[in-house]
Amino acid sequence: MSTSTLINGLPASTIPVSDRGLAYGQGLFETILVSAGQPALLHAHFDRLLQGCQRLGIPDQGLMDALKADIAGLSLPAGDAVLKLIVTAGSGGRGYLTPNPANPNRIVTLSPMPAYPDQPEMGIDVCWCETRLAVQPALSGIKHLNRLEQVLAREEWRHTNCREGLVSDTRGFVIEGTMSNLFFVSEGCLHTPDLSGSGINGIMRRQIIAQADAWGVQIHIGDYCPEQVMAADELFLCNSLNGIWPITNLGEHEYPLGHMTLRLQSLQLQRKVK
Amino acid sequence: MSTSTLINGLPASTIPVSDRGLAYGQGLFETILVSAGQPALLHAHFDRLLQGCQRLGIPDQGLMDALKADIAGLSLPAGDAVLKLIVTAGSGGRGYLTPNPANPNRIVTLSPMPAYPDQPEMGIDVCWCETRLAVQPALSGIKHLNRLEQVLAREEWRHTNCREGLVSDTRGFVIEGTMSNLFFVSEGCLHTPDLSGSGINGIMRRQIIAQADAWGVQIHIGDYCPEQVMAADELFLCNSLNGIWPITNLGEHEYPLGHMTLRLQSLQLQRKVK
The missing domain is CATH 3.30.470.10 (Aminotransferase class 4, branched-chain amino acid transferase, N-terminal domain)
Structure with a gap:
């Protein structure tokens, strides 16, 4: 086409x-x-x-x-x-x-649809970006056309094997990937960054929160430092096009393809019509 | 034309x-x-x-x-x-x-050139905007196309007699007008907000700083609260199209057309070729 x-x-x-x-x-x-x-x-x-x-x-x-x-x-x-x-x-x-x-x-x-022959749905390498997202509650959550921060952050890992970069805000809290939302699992709870100051509230993020809630999984939406994210048991990224991409490598750390990630992935939430 | x-x-x-x-x-x-x-x-x-x-x-x-x-x-x-x-x-x-x-x-x-029959070069009414500028050093100073903050701020005084609105950053420091840079005079010194975190470093702003420096006028570039700005002896705004517009009314306060403002205005700095 x-x-x-x-x-x-x-x-x-x-x-x-x-x-x-x-x-x-x-x-x-x-x-x-x-x-x-x-x-x-x-x-x-x-x-x-x-x-x-x-x-x-x-x-x-x-x-x-x-x-x-x-x-x-x-x-x-x-x-x-x-x-x-x-x-x-x-x-x-x-x-x-x-x-x-x-x-x-x-x-x-x-x-x-872009083709991904490297099967990112089996796990991707992710890096930390140095670009910071400004805190601007008047513009957070929505998907507006002022996206220079994402362009600057994406430029940082041009010459690496990373498939996505994680971006923190100017306060130091982890917000999201440049084109995806972040979730991680710690001690059975599902965590995702609060987006009231920065970031885009993704459609897949909402789907995942609703699904986890329906399953009775405890969900925390909060402010997380990189150390808390790196200490997770499993991590994944999501967006509307790609569904869920597990993070199997973040900076120096390796992570397994976790149970919660696989369970959510199996539902193919990104393909639902409603 | x-x-x-x-x-x-x-x-x-x-x-x-x-x-x-x-x-x-x-x-x-x-x-x-x-x-x-x-x-x-x-x-x-x-x-x-x-x-x-x-x-x-x-x-x-x-x-x-x-x-x-x-x-x-x-x-x-x-x-x-x-x-x-x-x-x-x-x-x-x-x-x-x-x-x-x-x-x-x-x-x-x-x-x-837009026509201004109300002679803003004789003094304008200025209001305070509630919209805050995010702190983003990676994008401050330059005149990029991500201008939603200015659009939101400008909307605030649509139905008023104001000719310009002053915007502060999320820390509470006054940065600029929606389409102009701010200067004020206190005890003979010329002050203008620091723009390392937010704001556009205007061409007229640079001209005015250079001119004041040539005159031997003391210049402070710093972080100012609204109270410090309102306590000024004289205030003016500047941009490349309009040159200098004196502020004669800011919120509830009135200001004279000051000596420094008139002296700078008389040079028609915005019309210089070099």
Whole structure:
């Protein structure tokens, strides 16, 4: 399959240079797995997108219906693919002041699923990034277009065998991977960093928390130092495209493919439609 | 005059949706005053742009010459106008990982100077924003495209008579206006906030510091609480387009049009070519 893009419902591949998504990053994105001809967990992705619109002053009236129509206008393949949605505040306004009303732009792109011949689902090497995430509660959790911290962090392990890097905030607490959320298991409890100051609240993260809760597993959401993370019994990363990637190597430490990780992985949570 | 745009030297008005400036805000901008047919302080704007390229992993080889050629290809008017330069990391890469080599895009836009019939150069009303700037030394000082904090702060005073809002960082120190740098005078000394953690190091800010230094005026660059700012004898804001705007009203407090402010204003520093 080739990549195809719809902008506000019509085939196109460019946006005006005046778009506030470019000028200020005033927009949001979602990266959605297409599995068996269906966008997975679409409702959860839409929920986060709506939260983001509300925080960034982007009107959301009719937006979800329009995005659904956009997606219906694409030929989703029977196999895996990647659906990326971008919603920006559109053009106009006076400098930083958002136009009132803003006229959002929708960019929907369908592209092939990246191939991972090295089987990262069997375990990956992960490193620690030196780049720190700033603490900014006004922007944490949502998936906005201001992603320079992730770009800087990703650059750090360009020339290594790592598949992902863990990033801490400026206070020193571990937050997430550059493109994934972190979980670890210690003494039977499932832990994941609090994201009220930094980080993206991933759709898979929410699925995993809900699943662990349904199983009666104790879940802690908190502030963790690197030492606490490294002392874990098992660790894994997750995102909407890849599901769960176990961490088998973190810095100098090795970890087994743990029971909780395998149990969650077996559910293929990333492929659920609801 | 109408607005005209060159993209990589050619008349155009759109960029690919795959541009990393849109996807991640991986890019920089400069807003330059055109005065008497010349871009003012171009060398200083280029210096900051180069600093930004180095921080964001955008190759700068030949970039300044290309931008100079772009500007030469526009018809700069005899009167005032606004020249906006955007440089992005271009398209490509794998997710957050910048392509190597990156192929930057240049967007140069010439547009009319905004008219300010209310004479803000005679003094403006300024308010305090509740939005906080995150502390992120890796991104402070440069004028990158991740500007959501400014968009959120600007939204706060949409329905007021304010002309600008002052923003503090998450530690509580005053940093800048949403689109300007802050100076204040206390007991004959000139003060301006330290920008090593947040904020944009403005071209006019640098000009003013150099000028005050040449005059032998004592300059303090430091961390200031709102109370220290409000206790000042005179205050002003500056940016490359507007030069110096005296603050005559800040919250509940009134301030005179001060001697230092008037003296600096009289030099029309924003219109200098070098």
